[in-house]
Amino acid sequence: MGSGQVTSSVPSGPSEFQGKHVTVAGLGVSGLPAAKALHARGAIVTAVNDGDDARAREQAAELEALGITVRLGDGATLPEGTELIVTAPGWQPDKPLFLAAERAGVPVWGDVELAWRLRGPDAAPWLAVTGTNGKTTTVQMLASILKAAGLRTAAVGNIGVSLLDAVLGDEKYDVLAVELSSYQLHWAPSLRAYSGVVLNLAPDHLDWHGSMDAYAADKGRIYEGNKVACVYNVADPRTEDLVREADVEEGCRAVGFTLQAPAVSQLGVVDGILVDRAFVENRQKNAQELAEVSDVDPPAPHNIANALAAAALARSFGVPAQAVRDGLRAFTPDAHRIAHVADVDGVAYVDDSKATNTHAAEASLAAYEPIVWIAGGLAKGAEFDELVANSAKRLRGVVLIGADRALVREALARHAPEVPVVDLDRTDTGAMLQAVTEAKxxxxxxxxxxxxxxxxxxxxxxxxxxxxxAFAAAVRELGA
Structure with a gap:
C-alpha cells in the first residue's frame, strides 16, 4: 500500500463551469441530471445520444425546454468547441467520441466524478463498495448498519439512486454508502473515498474493459486516496494486491475480511460469531463480537462475507458493535438474491436469478447441498468449466434453459458426467414451468x-x- 500524501478534490462552485462548453454523452439515469446540473452552473451544454427512440425524444424535449442543445442518433461526433465530456458510465472507452476527445486533449468524466467535484465543502464522506458480485447487498447492509447507529445516510450510486441527486439535493447526510461499478470507477479519476472495499474479482465485462488486468485496475481505483481503511477479501488475494498498489493517505490501513478466524487487522468468524480484530484497542490480543451468523439474512457463506465487508466499512467510520448487529438484523435482502420461495414435498426452492455470471452462481451453489440446479441463458462470453468442476459434488441433477445452455452442458459432460441433465430446447418464457417441473x-x-x-x-x-x-410463479403452481 503506497504512502503518498493525497489531497481530496477541492469542491467546485458554479464558477468552474460558467461559460464552459460541456458535452454530456448519453441520456438516461445519469445523463439527464448531469446535463441539468451543468446547465444550472452556467455551462454551455450539448447532450448527445446514440439512440433516437421515444424515451430519448421525451428526455431531449425536457432538456431543450431548458435551452440545452440535444443531438439524438449521433453519439460518435465530438461537438465543436467541447472542453469537457461527462459520460454515462456504460459508454465504452473505445467509442469514436472518446478517441476524438483524446486526440483533442478533452478530459472525460463520469457522473460519479461530476458528483465528487460538485459536492459542497461540508459534504458527507463516502464509504465505497465495488466488486464483481455482492455490491448492492453490501451497500444496503452498510446503510442499514449506519442507520442503526443513528447516522443520516443513504445507499446511492450504481444502486439506482443518482449520486448527483444525493450530493446536490436538500437533504443533509452524515455519510453515504456508495455502490460503484467498474464503469463508474473508470471515469472517476479524482474520487477519494473515506474507506473502500473490493469484495471480489472474477472475469466480467471484459468486452468493455478489454482485459482482466484492465478490469481489475478500474476496480482498484476505489482504494486511491482512501483516508482510513482499504478493506479487502482475504480469500481473494487479487483484492489485497490492489490495496498494495494504491496510493492512500498517511495512516490508512489495510483491513481484511474472512470466513475463518480473523488475524490481526481482520474481521472474521469464530464459532458462529462475527468478530472484529481491526477496529479495537490492543488488536494483538483483543477481539470485539459484532453479531451472530444467524443475524445475517440469508446466512449463506458469500452473504456472510458481504456482512463482514459492510461491518468493516462501518467500523472504520466509528460505528459501535451493537449497531452492526442491529443493522444486520434489520436488513432485508432484495428479491431474487438467494430468496427462499417455498418448500414443496420436502424440497426447498430457492430463487437466485440475480446470479447472472459464473462467480455469483458458484457462491450460490456453495450455500446448499444436494442441489438440482436450473441454469442457462446468455453466457456473455463466459466459460463454465471451473464453475462445474467446483460444484459437481453438490449436484443431484441439472435442468438447462436458454440460448447458450450448450456451453453449460458441455462443461457438465467434462466435469460431472454422472450427473443427470435435462436439456430444454426452448427459449420461450413458458420454459420456466417445464424447468421447475423437471427439477421436481x-x-x-x-x-x-x-x-x-x-x-x-x-x-x-x-x-x-x-x-x-417466472420461477417463483412456477413453484407456486407446482405446490398448488
Missing part, C-alpha cells in the same frame, strides 16, 4: 432446487427480475 422430478426430500443461472436473462426475459418471478 429429479429432486428428493431434503434437496434444494436452485435457480442460479450463471447467465444473463435477456434471451428469454426482460431482465433477471422477470426470470425470478
Amino acid at each position: 422430478r429429479l429432486a428428493r426430500p431434503g434437496d434444494t432446487v436452485l435457480l442460479a443461472p450463471a447467465c444473463a436473462s435477456m434471451d428469454m426475459f426482460t431482465n433477471y427480475n422477470q426470470r425470478g418471478d
Whole structure:
C-alpha cells in the first residue's frame, strides 16, 4: 500500500463551469441530471445520444425546454468547441467520441466524478463498495448498519439512486454508502473515498474493459486516496494486491475480511460469531463480537462475507458493535438474491436469478447441498468449466434453459458426467414451468432446487427480475 500524501478534490462552485462548453454523452439515469446540473452552473451544454427512440425524444424535449442543445442518433461526433465530456458510465472507452476527445486533449468524466467535484465543502464522506458480485447487498447492509447507529445516510450510486441527486439535493447526510461499478470507477479519476472495499474479482465485462488486468485496475481505483481503511477479501488475494498498489493517505490501513478466524487487522468468524480484530484497542490480543451468523439474512457463506465487508466499512467510520448487529438484523435482502420461495414435498426452492455470471452462481451453489440446479441463458462470453468442476459434488441433477445452455452442458459432460441433465430446447418464457417441473422430478426430500443461472436473462426475459418471478410463479403452481 503506497504512502503518498493525497489531497481530496477541492469542491467546485458554479464558477468552474460558467461559460464552459460541456458535452454530456448519453441520456438516461445519469445523463439527464448531469446535463441539468451543468446547465444550472452556467455551462454551455450539448447532450448527445446514440439512440433516437421515444424515451430519448421525451428526455431531449425536457432538456431543450431548458435551452440545452440535444443531438439524438449521433453519439460518435465530438461537438465543436467541447472542453469537457461527462459520460454515462456504460459508454465504452473505445467509442469514436472518446478517441476524438483524446486526440483533442478533452478530459472525460463520469457522473460519479461530476458528483465528487460538485459536492459542497461540508459534504458527507463516502464509504465505497465495488466488486464483481455482492455490491448492492453490501451497500444496503452498510446503510442499514449506519442507520442503526443513528447516522443520516443513504445507499446511492450504481444502486439506482443518482449520486448527483444525493450530493446536490436538500437533504443533509452524515455519510453515504456508495455502490460503484467498474464503469463508474473508470471515469472517476479524482474520487477519494473515506474507506473502500473490493469484495471480489472474477472475469466480467471484459468486452468493455478489454482485459482482466484492465478490469481489475478500474476496480482498484476505489482504494486511491482512501483516508482510513482499504478493506479487502482475504480469500481473494487479487483484492489485497490492489490495496498494495494504491496510493492512500498517511495512516490508512489495510483491513481484511474472512470466513475463518480473523488475524490481526481482520474481521472474521469464530464459532458462529462475527468478530472484529481491526477496529479495537490492543488488536494483538483483543477481539470485539459484532453479531451472530444467524443475524445475517440469508446466512449463506458469500452473504456472510458481504456482512463482514459492510461491518468493516462501518467500523472504520466509528460505528459501535451493537449497531452492526442491529443493522444486520434489520436488513432485508432484495428479491431474487438467494430468496427462499417455498418448500414443496420436502424440497426447498430457492430463487437466485440475480446470479447472472459464473462467480455469483458458484457462491450460490456453495450455500446448499444436494442441489438440482436450473441454469442457462446468455453466457456473455463466459466459460463454465471451473464453475462445474467446483460444484459437481453438490449436484443431484441439472435442468438447462436458454440460448447458450450448450456451453453449460458441455462443461457438465467434462466435469460431472454422472450427473443427470435435462436439456430444454426452448427459449420461450413458458420454459420456466417445464424447468421447475423437471427439477421436481429429479429432486428428493431434503434437496434444494436452485435457480442460479450463471447467465444473463435477456434471451428469454426482460431482465433477471422477470426470470425470478417466472420461477417463483412456477413453484407456486407446482405446490398448488
